[in-house]
Amino acid sequence: MNKTISELSKKYSHIGSYLLLTPNSFVIFGNQSEEVSKSNDDMVILGKCKYRHTQLVINSKVIDHKEDELKLLNSKVESLIESSAYGSFLLAENGIKKIKKCIKNIDATHLRIHNVATSVRISIFDYRQFLDKSRIQRKVSQKIRYYDSDNANVGDDFTVTINAASFLKLPIKDTIVRINTNGICQFEPIQDDLKYLMRDQDIIEPITTFFSDRLDCQISLALLPNS
C-alpha cells in the first residue's frame, strides 16, 4: 500500500474511512454510524499533502472511480471554505477540553455557537431532553451549559448549531473557529495546517418552553435563546 494512503488512513481512522487524495490535498469524510449520537457524517477534514494522482480510498483501499468526478467532488469540498464569515473567535485548548468534558457529563447532542454582542457563547445541551415524546421524566433536569469567549471578531449576528459527536473528534489544541455564511463552521487548530468543517444542524435549544406549569405561569417575559 502507498505510504501516503496508509499514513493518512491510520491517522484519521477515528474521523472517517473515506479519503479523497489529489496532487496537493486530501479530504477525509466523517462516518455515519448506526447509533445516531455517534455519527459524524456532517464533518469533513481538509489538509495538504503531496500525491501523484487523484484517487478515492475507502478503508485504506483505492477504489476505481472516474478522475473527473473526483476532481469535481474535491472542488465542491474546497468551495465550502470560499465563503465570507459572520465571525471568528479563538477556542483555547482548555476551552475545548472543558466543552468535551461537559458533552460527556450531560450526554449532550449539540452545541450552539452564537454571538452575544461582540463576544461568542457556546451552549452545550442534550436536545433529546427538550422533546416531549422522548423526555425522561423525574430527576432529569434540562441542563444547558455554556462557555464564553471574548477573543472574537464578530461582523454580524449569528447562530450555528453543530453535532456534539463531531466536536468530540477535534484535537485538543488552540483553535481558530470561523463561522461561515454558507452554514459551515470551520475549525483550524493553530499549530496544524488542517481545516475541520462541520455543517450547521439548524436547531436551537427551546429554553422558552417550560414543562412546569407553576414556573410557566410565574414568568411573564422570556427572552429568545438567541441572545
Next chain:
Amino acid sequence: MDKLTTIDEAIQEISMSWRKTTQAIIETAKVLKKYQLESNWSEIQEKLDSENIIKISVQKFLLSIGNNPVLTNEQNYQKLPPHYNTLYHLSTIKSDKLIKFINDESVNASIPLSEAKKLAEKYNEKKKNKTFLPKYPKIVFTITLSSTRGMKSKSDRIYDSLVEEFGEDAVDMKTYE
C-alpha cells in the same frame, strides 16, 4: 553633552524604536482581522504563506492577538511585550483578567514567553463552566425508613405530592438502599 545624558538619550531612542515592534505586531494583527471575514480569506492566507510573508501558524497567532480587545487598545501598547508568541498567549486570557494583570504589572513589556504561557494556563484552569439555571435556595429532606419494603411506592407518593406543590423542575429525588 555629558556621558550620562548620552546614555539616557540612547536608551530612550532604542527603547522607543523597540516598542514600535509591539505596535507593528498589533497593527498587522488588526489588518489581518479586517480581512478575516472576507470570502477570499483562504486565498489571502495561502498567498501570504506561499510567498513567505507570514506563515499560516503565525497568521493564526496574529488573528488571536487582533481579536483581543485589551491587546488592541492603543493605550496598552507600551505595557506589552514586543513578541508575537508572548502576545498570543496573553490573548487567550479573558479581557477583564488581562486588564487586571496589566494594571498590577504581572503583564509588562519584558514578560518572558514562559511566564505569559504559565499565566494563561493558570488562569484558564481556574475558569469554571457556568450553567443557565439560576441558583435558588434549596431544602434537603432525608427520610430514613425502617425497611426497604414499599420504599418505591412511598417515595413516589412523596415525590408526587412535592411536584404538585412546587412543580417538577423544582424537585429532585435520590434514594439510597
